[in-house]
Amino acid sequence: MSMIVVREHFVAKPGCASKLAALWKEIAEAGWAGRFRVLTDITGEFNKVVLESEFADLAEFERRMNEYGASDELCERLRGYTDLYQTGGREIYRLW
Numbered sequence: 001m002s003m004i005v006v007r008e009h010f011v012a013k014p015g016c017a018s019k020l021a022a023l024w025k026e027i028a029e030a031g032w033a034g035r036f037r038v039l040t041d042i043t044g045e046f047n048k049v050v051l052e053s054e055f056a057d058l059a060e061f062e063r064r065m066n067e068y069g070a071s072d073e074l075c076e077r078l079r080g081y082t083d084l085y086q087t088g089g090r091e092i093y094r095l096w
Contacts, residue, residue, distance in 0.1 A: 003095040004055045010088040012047040020049045020084040027077060049085075054095070061092070 012020045021038050028036040041048040055061040
């Protein structure tokens with residue numbers, strides 16, 4: 001059975017990559033993210049933070065996204081996180 005891998009990438013503002021990575025790590029450790037890891041750049045574009053998560057399928061991904069958006073606690077924890085990055089995006093892959 002294949003799984004879905006979601007990679008969300010952010011290019012943080014200068015001096016904010018570690019803050020953004022720490023925020024996402026805190027979210028993951030609080031149990032919000034399921035199978036989740038936070039990556040930061042060693043080569044390539046500077047100040048890049050990547051969130052990688054796995055889901056059974058797209059339906060589970062959509063369900064989790066809806067749960068996240070409906071959670072006042074999570075919204076409060078994430079308040080202001082958009083001030084930490086310049087740009088970002090999401091990629092979704094099927095893991096074989």
